[in-house]
Structure formats: structure tokens, C-alpha cells
Amino acid sequence: MIKIKNLTKKFGKTPILDDINLTVKRSDRIALIGPNGAGKTTLIRTILGQYMFNGELAVFDKNPRRHRVEILDRIGYVPQLPPPIQMNVGELVTFSAGISRKSSIDTIYQKAAELGLDIGKNVKKPFQKLSGGMKQKLLIALALGRQPDILIMDEPAANLDPQGRQAFFLQLIRSMETTTMLLSSHRVDEIINLINRIVEIDYGRVVQDERIDQSRFADKMLACRVTLTKNHEAAIRMLEDWGFKIVNGGREFEGRFIGAERLRFLTSISHFANHIQKLNIK
């Protein structure tokens, strides 16, 4: 689907992407992670054909600068921040449905409804006047309405409320079999159930490219034992939220969680890394 070889992108003399090599296959669902300024957004924009670059980049075996319309007709994109579009919701939906071969107004309405957004009620409202969450839901519905082969999302769940987030992940889970995903996120724990590969970028380079075998762990219960260095109140509260119980009457806790949640658990507990004496997961 996407082939990247020795990709370099410089702004002035500063390389933002530095010799990136990456191949994305049809079944890949990638979490693109990395600190701010690592080059995630630049990589996404380059794939979308918005930047000139050095090296080789092919999306569906085509150059995204030369064949942008054909390529972008098969890509759904949700930006990190909703753009300040002046059009009203109805006009934006009509525009988005009109320029894409596979999209239709009905599909967009349906996708939005599944995310908990009633377009019909907001059709005359300017896009700018929608709440952050509503904007995000509409942009996701517009992207999904195109029935894309590749879905690229930059911090997609950032503005969503818990219900919206849940509905959004459900939508993505439904598309998992047919859609390649490239999800840029600061919180891998949020999307861990969706992805099967983690690509970490730092200083414009791929520093980690790891496949996650979801099938091995996802549906297994894992037993975990944590020993704290002291009775740290917040750490205990977090463990109790995960259903952990005190054992041996002191700083030792025991609990179980499902394999698909393991990264989310590790992310939660990593906040208290200084207070952990021992951690054991089986």
C-alpha cells in the first residue's frame, strides 16, 4: 500500500524526515508514535502528497505528487485540529460527497449517526460553531464516508467525549479487516486494541518498528503482581481502579486484566515508575 525508501524531507537545511524506510501492507494497522516535533505530521503530509521530498515514496504504487487525485480518492484523512472552515455543515457534507467517487451524502449521514452526531439537526450550522467533539465526529464521518482503503488519522480521538470515543473505536474495529490504518497518537494505550504494529519516530527517523501479535495475547487473561516501594496513594488508587487487591497485607498488589489491555495498563502504571519495586506479568 505504502512504500517508503530513503525518504528525506528538509525545511531549509534542517532535516525533519531523515532517511525513512517503511513499508505498509494492506493488513497493517499502525500506531505512529513519537514526541512533538518528531516528524509524524510531516510524514503524514508527505504521504498525502503535500510536501516535496527526496527519496522514494509510492502509495498504491504511485507517486503521491503526480497521481494525487487517484491516490487521495482511496485515502480518508482526519487532521489533528479541525480547520476553521466557514461553510455550514450541509455545504461541507455536499462538498465532500461530491468530490469523492465512493462517498455519498447518505453514507456520511449514516457514519455520523453511528458516531452520535445528527447531521440533520446541525445542517445549517456553520462548521466553526460546532463544538470540538462535533467537529471531530463530522471530520471522521467525512473520512469514513469515502470508504477508504487507507485511513490516516492524526490524534483522532483527542476531542471526543468517552461515548464518542467508544463509538469511534467501534467504527474503526468494524473497518479493521478492509482498511489499512495509520494512526498518529500520543496515547498508544487508547488505540492498542486496534493496531498490530507500532512505528516510533524520533528526530525524523524510525527508531522502533514493532509488530504486535494481537492474537497471542488479546483474548488471554494476564496475572500481574506489583510491589510498590512505599504506600503511594495515587498508585494504590490506580491499581484499585484496575481491580487489584492487596496481598500479604502491605505494599504488594495482585490483579488480572485482558491481554488486549496490557499496553494501556503498562502506560497507566508507568506514571508511577519511581514507586515500583517489582512488576511481574504472567
Added chain:
Amino acid sequence: MNTFFLVTLADFRESVRAKWFLIYSLVFGGAVILLFVLGVTEARVMGFTGLSRLLITYIQLCVAILPILILISTVRSVVGDRESNILEYFLSMPISLGAYFWGKILSRFFLIFIPISAALLGAIVWGMVKSLAIPWQIAGYYAIFLGTLSWCFLGLGMVISTLVKKQEWGLGLSILIWLILLLFIDVILIGLMLQQQIKESVIVAVSLLNPIMVFRAGAVLLFDPELTSMGPASYVILDNMGYGGFLAFTILYPLSLGWLFAFLGFFRFKKGDLV
């Protein structure tokens, strides 16, 4: 619907809600109303009165403010969309760069031309209501001149918009270009003439490179076919081009310049980073 027309319509809908469009429309609509209210049609200057007198004043007003208003509003189009991430979003959709750029230009042309032509039309309608003589031919030429001048500065605005990285630089550059062009109408050329170091024909040729000057001279030509109010420059212009030739030049030169700028802008847009 064709992508090009969808982009044109989308940009039209976006811009029509923008504050600049409201101000722009108020300036030109308000100017005509003000000219009527102030009784310009009753005044007589160089033998002109009634609606002809009003049209002269309206054109003088357009010479001064139309180019800068077009530049200020257009120069922000590409660079403004880039800064606000609108460009990033729209260009992640299957829209060709040609459809985006030319669709945007067409929409801006309508946005710019509608208020000025509506003001012109409003003046004619008012003139009819007030039973004034309507100079149809002059009004028709004015509409064409305004269209070609708008196209010229629209192209210039778009090329600036694709060249600059920030809106502020675009605005600064626009004001600078506008000032230089305005100064070249009179101040600099008079200075050169006074020094008498350069041939008159060269000075006139240089002045006719300036689309604002061409527009002004063309507008004057409609009322004053001998261009007597322009002094010795009239000999050089009319001897070389004649009445019809200069009228055609007034239409074709800004139009060609506008296309040239627009194409330059498009190639710059296409060849560089889009966002």
C-alpha cells in the same frame, strides 16, 4: 458536479461569509450611494454632469482603492488557508491542484467583480429613476475595464499568495507594489519629465506598463477622445496606437498580465510544498 466547480462554489461560500467581503462590498456600494447623496450628479466638471460625472468620480475612486482592496483580499487566499490548516485539509481530498487553484481564482473573480459591477448597475438604475441621460457605451466599457483590472490584480494577488510564507509578508508586499504603481502614475513620471533626461516616448512607454495607469488613461479616453487632459503624453499614445488601438490595449494588456501572473502563481503553487 465537476471538482473545479465544486471548489469554486465552496470557496465562494467560504469567502462570502468572510469579513473582507462585507467591507469590500460596503466600500463600493457605499461609495456610489455617497456620490449620489453628495450630489455629484448635479456638479459639472470639464463639461461633464449627471451620470457621466458620477461615473468619472467612481472610476477615480476605483483607480485609487480597487487594486489595493483586491490585493489585500486575494493575497491571503493561499497563504491564509495554509496558515489556518484549511489547505492541509482540503488538499487531503481528491482535488487536483489545477481544480483547487483555478477554482479559487474564478470564485475570487466573481466575489470581486459582483460588488463593483452591482454598484455600477445600481448607479445606472438610480440614474434611470432620476431620469438622467445614461451613457450606455461608457458604462459598458467601464464594466469591461473594471473586469480586466480586477483580473490583473487578482492574478498578482494570487502569485504573491503562493510566494510568501506568511500573510503579513503578503500584505506588506501588496501595499508596497500598490504604492509603487500609484507613485508611477504621477509623482515619479513627472519627476523624470522635469529632469528632461529621458525621452518622452520612453516615459510614456514605462507608464503604460503600469496597469493602473492604463486603466486610468483608458477611462479618460472614453470621455476625452483626444486625451487633452493628459497633456503631451496624449500625442505619444494616440499617434502610436490610435483611439481604437488604445481602447483595445486598455482591455487586453491588464487581461494578459492577469493571466501571466495567475499562471506564474499556479506553477509556483504546483512545484513547491503545498502546506
